[in-house]
Amino acid sequence: MNDTASPDSHLQSLAELDQIIHAPARLMILTYLYVVESADYVYLMRLTKLSWGNLATHLGKLEEAGYVKIEKEFQGKKPHSTIRLTEKGRAAFQVYKKSLQQILDDLPD
């Protein structure tokens, strides 16, 4: 534990966290995608309690960052999307988790 770190350095560390992941909704989405191989929209919606539109917006940002891959297909006549974490997303999540843990551990009591 680093007891000599100033409060400013902690705030600086917070600012350096991956801001794509740092949004609560996207952190939730990535956490669940990290523990499953793949999931569809409805499942993520139920788990995260996000609305359809909100989920689509956040997934769009994650896809843009290259953190998730969205595969669209048709099940009969209905469109169906399968979402999975990319290797880049998995690595970014691991770095984020480690950094957050470090920041929390370094915070003074």
Add this chain to the structure above:
Amino acid sequence: MSDPISLREAEKKAFTTLHNDGLWDIMIGSILLIIALAPGLSGRLGDFWSSAIFLPVWGVLYLVILWVRKSVVAPRLGSAQFSQRRNARLRKLTILLILVNIVALVLGSLVLVLGWTSGWLVPALFSLILVGGFSLAAYWVDMNRLYVYGLLAGMAPLAGEWLYRQELASHHGYPLTFGITSGVIILVGIGMFIHMLMHNPLPTPEV
């Protein structure tokens, strides 16, 4: 060191969310129902057929559950593929449950061959096997209610034997005690299924 993001809890929630629809509870309850109904049928059908007749019933029920899961549950709860670790645990569970069944079969045969059917040994062994099987299942699939089902099912042979010895029930009390146990589990399953339907309406279709 505290973990700000519990991946284990997230994985557990991800798994149980998809399996809290009550369908497997209905299946488990219906499997236990055979123990309640078989003694009553054995007089007419014989010991073998009174049990074997339930196999096609289970087969049909299993197919119905798969159909309900695909056409009623999946559109409401969605679907996911789980990690290799979770799939490995499910495979281990299947193997363990098969082993438990083989042990039960061997012990049951030994007891019959040795003629120990009149004491408390059979209900005690049966009880242990049920508690052990359900506890293993509860542990491997992270579903705490299976521990309760295990206790309920484990008490059934002992309570049944006691009722039988008090001349309060026939057939070692199994129709009564297993009837109640399976009824409770099936009712819980139906309750969970209705709860799932009420709290998870069909979402707006993807566009």
